[in-house]
Amino acid sequence: MYIKVFLKNCALSCYQRQKGLSTLRKCGTAVLGASLACAYGTTVVACKDVTFMAKTVTAEEELKRANDMRSRMELMIMEAQAEFCKALELEEDGGKKFNVDKWKRAEGGGGVTCVLQDGKVFEKAGVNISVVTGNLPPAAVAQMRSRGKNLREGVELPFFAAGISAVIHPRNPYVPTIHFNYRYFEVKDGEKVDWWFGGGTDLTPYYLDEEDAVHFHGTLKAACDRHDTSYYKKFKKWCDKYFHIPHRGESRGIGGIFFDDLDTPGQEEAFKFVTDCANSVIPSYIPIVKKHKNKMYTDNERQWQLLRRGRYVEFNLIYDRGTKFGLHTPGARFESILMSLPLNARWEYMNVPYERSREGKLTEILKNPKDWV
Amino acid sequence: MYIKVFLKNCALSCYQRQKGLSTLRKCGTAVLGASLACAYGTTVVACKDVTFMAKTVTAEEELKRANDMRSRMELMIMEAQAEFCKALELEEDGGKKFNVDKWKRAEGGGGVTCVLQDGKVFEKAGVNISVVTGNLPPAAVAQMRSRGKNLREGVELPFFAAGISAVIHPRNPYVPTIHFNYRYFEVKDGEKVDWWFGGGTDLTPYYLDEEDAVHFHGTLKAACDRHDTSYYKKFKKWCDKYFHIPHRGESRGIGGIFFDDLDTPGQEEAFKFVTDCANSVIPSYIPIVKKHKNKMYTDNERQWQLLRRGRYVEFNLIYDRGTKFGLHTPGARFESILMSLPLNARWEYMNVPYERSREGKLTEILKNPKDWV
Numbered sequence: 001m002y003i004k005v006f007l008k009n010c011a012l013s014c015y016q017r018q019k020g021l022s023t024l025r026k027c028g029t030a031v032l033g034a035s036l037a038c039a040y041g042t043t044v045v046a047c048k049d050v051t052f053m054a055k056t057v058t059a060e061e062e063l064k065r066a067n068d069m070r071s072r073m074e075l076m077i078m079e080a081q082a083e084f085c086k087a088l089e090l091e092e093d094g095g096k097k098f099n100v101d102k103w104k105r106a107e108g109g110g111g112v113t114c115v116l117q118d119g120k121v122f123e124k125a126g127v128n129i130s131v132v133t134g135n136l137p138p139a140a141v142a143q144m145r146s147r148g149k150n151l152r153e154g155v156e157l158p159f160f161a162a163g164i165s166a167v168i169h170p171r172n173p174y175v176p177t178i179h180f181n182y183r184y185f186e187v188k189d190g191e192k193v194d195w196w197f198g199g200g201t202d203l204t205p206y207y208l209d210e211e212d213a214v215h216f217h218g219t220l221k222a223a224c225d226r227h228d229t230s231y232y233k234k235f236k237k238w239c240d241k242y243f244h245i246p247h248r249g250e251s252r253g254i255g256g257i258f259f260d261d262l263d264t265p266g267q268e269e270a271f272k273f274v275t276d277c278a279n280s281v282i283p284s285y286i287p288i289v290k291k292h293k294n295k296m297y298t299d300n301e302r303q304w305q306l307l308r309r310g311r312y313v314e315f316n317l318i319y320d321r322g323t324k325f326g327l328h329t330p331g332a333r334f335e336s337i338l339m340s341l342p343l344n345a346r347w348e349y350m351n352v353p354y355e356r357s358r359e360g361k362l363t364e365i366l367k368n369p370k371d372w373v
Numbered sequence: 374m375y376i377k378v379f380l381k382n383c384a385l386s387c388y389q390r391q392k393g394l395s396t397l398r399k400c401g402t403a404v405l406g407a408s409l410a411c412a413y414g415t416t417v418v419a420c421k422d423v424t425f426m427a428k429t430v431t432a433e434e435e436l437k438r439a440n441d442m443r444s445r446m447e448l449m450i451m452e453a454q455a456e457f458c459k460a461l462e463l464e465e466d467g468g469k470k471f472n473v474d475k476w477k478r479a480e481g482g483g484g485v486t487c488v489l490q491d492g493k494v495f496e497k498a499g500v501n502i503s504v505v506t507g508n509l510p511p512a513a514v515a516q517m518r519s520r521g522k523n524l525r526e527g528v529e530l531p532f533f534a535a536g537i538s539a540v541i542h543p544r545n546p547y548v549p550t551i552h553f554n555y556r557y558f559e560v561k562d563g564e565k566v567d568w569w570f571g572g573g574t575d576l577t578p579y580y581l582d583e584e585d586a587v588h589f590h591g592t593l594k595a596a597c598d599r600h601d602t603s604y605y606k607k608f609k610k611w612c613d614k615y616f617h618i619p620h621r622g623e624s625r626g627i628g629g630i631f632f633d634d635l636d637t638p639g640q641e642e643a644f645k646f647v648t649d650c651a652n653s654v655i656p657s658y659i660p661i662v663k664k665h666k667n668k669m670y671t672d673n674e675r676q677w678q679l680l681r682r683g684r685y686v687e688f689n690l691i692y693d694r695g696t697k698f699g700l701h702t703p704g705a706r707f708e709s710i711l712m713s714l715p716l717n718a719r720w721e722y723m724n725v726p727y728e729r730s731r732e733g734k735l736t737e738i739l740k741n742p743k744d745w746v
Contacts, residue, residue, distance in 0.1 A: 099722075113722075115723075117721060117722055124720075124722070126722065246700075247700045247707040248707065306717070310714070310718075313686060313690070313718075314690060314711075317686070317687060317690035318690050318691075318697075318700065324691075327619075327691065332620070334620040334621065335722060337620075338687075338720060339722050341683070341720040342720065343719060343720060343721065344679070344717065344718070344719050345683075345686075345717070345718050345720075346716060346718075347714040347715065347716060348490060348716065349486075349490055349497070349499065350474070350488075350708050
């Protein structure tokens with residue numbers, strides 16, 4: 001066994017050499033990705049066994065040697081993927097397991113897409129990581145310039161991106177859908193390297209349980225507060241603004257946090273914040289799944305859930321920046337991008353719930369986002 | 374009774390005063406829209422009773438008085454809507470009827486949206502007409518300039534648009550989905566008025582019946598050939614190009630015809646062509662509905678239909694110019710735009726049918742559009 005771990009002050013984890021152990025069902029090869037050293041800090045705080053869902057995208061030896069932010073981010077997202085997938089599988093009570101696809105991108109890099117479809121508890125759950133390099137076309141550079149990045153105009157620039165993205169659509173209408181995404185970006189302009197983090201976690205209930213909303217937002221707020229007490233308020237507002245469906249005048253869900261272009265106070269601190277956010281997904285969501293997953297529900301409730309899933313599709317296909325960017329990128333793996341879409345969705349003409357119904361109350365909250373904590 | 378009818382050489386129809394007659398179920402008011410004079414040509418050829426689905430958008434008296442292209446187009450689309458809706462209701466065999474919504478647009482004009490939802494034969498059928506006026510924002514003018522229109526840059530210009538648009542999603546997977554859209558556009562720049570027609574009809578089968586494909590394309594080709602023998606080939610190709618889903622590398626369906634910016638050989642001729650196309654929808658589609666609507670099908674076939682409907686949603690929400698233009702127009706009636714979406718749709722991760730299966734054969738055709746006539 002090979003352990004080399006030193007985490008400063010939060011529940012990050014270590015990596016153990018676990019030769020021969022395999023969680024890679026579909027590809028049928030052994031998982032060696034877990035055998036990695038991670039020297040983020042100076043103090044050992046926690047140590048967990050982590051087996052990744054597949055081999056790392058970047059060669060193991062290279063990640064071990066480098067220990068730069070690219071490598072540390074890749075390890076962090078591989079670990080977050082594995083922990084989240086396993087937490088979800090546990091809720092399936094012996095139902096389906098995640099299907100694991102490791103893929104390569106011709107232009108550079110690749111990813112690991114884990115999908116659990118038609119499960120007992122989860123109708124469709126997708127957890128994807130990608131680590132890609134290439135050249136940003138001038139149009140993409142222009143888009144970044146418009147967001148305030150100091151980059152040259154009209155040229156292709158080399159980039160690196162590593163991120164995790166997940167959307168979980170449960171079967172029971174009382175269990176909300178969750179989405180999260182955390183990413184690290186580098187753009188090289190001459191000798192200068194611009195870097196930043198982005199991401200967020202947000203919840204989409206079909207029936208509103210206020211206790212759930214408070215728990216969910218409270219968990220995210222606690223993660224934010226550990227790093228900067230101004231973050232939660234700012235990122236909650238950003239989230240409400242981002243996950244808005246303009247043509248319907250309503251939000252996709254009850255929000256959470258969302259941020260982009262985070263490069264303060266420093267790389268180390270920003271990475272720790274993002275890691276803490278990623279680690280907060282399980283405690284923010286799994287208790288809600290446990291609470292509702294065995295509740296009885298009617299066909300009317302199921303139909304309402306499917307209608308709301310239609311709205312989810314509208315947001316993702318029409319407005320979501322990530323989806324649009326992905327689908328318009330030549331050589332993008334569209335199956336990994338579209339895994340965010342629900343297994344089933346429905347569109348009824350002019351379905352407006354009665355104001356005083358539970359469906360009406362949810363709609364009211366979606367039209368007027370509320371502060372939960 | 375009041376008849377005044379004069380159509381030149383094809384199966385266009387006349388309008389009869391039918392006071393007191395009502396097809397306006399939802400609004401519950403009498404239909405007077407049918408009491409209109411139409412003096413398109415010089416010879417009486419055919420005469421049918423036509424009761425519109427609702428009152429015309431422009432006041433009846435004004436339409437009668439004007440007899441310009443705007444008015445004639447409004448009458449043509451009102452009539453096409455009524456005839457198509459009635460032809461579909463006949464196929465329902467006593468099942469559902471169309472729900473009729475007449476709506477106004479604050480910025481000018483309005484429309485009539487007819488939706489039949491959850492019927493015996495049609496899972497969701499939407500037939501919409503709209504007649505709108507307003508000012509085109511400079512961005513929309515720029516888009517038209519990029520298509521070759523000689524319009525001033527950077528200014529708002531007054532416009533008029535009248536069109537019919539329909540999407541029919543049947544329940545039985547053996548009955549294809551049909552879409553058609555015919556529109557007339559005017560833009561005023563100073564003293565000059567630019568006008569053009571656009572539109573098309575296309576078919577989306579779930580299981581391919583080659584005989585249907587030949588019948589459908591043959592009917593459209595016949596309509597085209599009556600006006601210009603070069604049209605069908607050109608517009609069929611345009612259709613294949615337009616209804617393409619780039620990220621999947623496949624077409625939405627087996628095509629049909631599609632054209633835009635048609636202002637030749639003259640306004641009268643172009644109007645007659647578009648009218649002939651609109652009149653060809655029923656003979657191109659209804660025989661296919663009759664042929665398959667009572668066929669037995671399995672749940673696997675239904676699941677495949679739902680998956681293909683997911684692709685339909687992808688095209689409409691990501692790529693369709695009309696949907697995008699509509700949803701990004703402030704004050705647009707989004708329910709009328711999104712009536713094109715199916716009642717139910719499905720997304721499975723990595724569903725690739727076996728090559729030799731019927732699903733695989735359809736996919737092959739969608740990846741390599743074929744000439745049918």
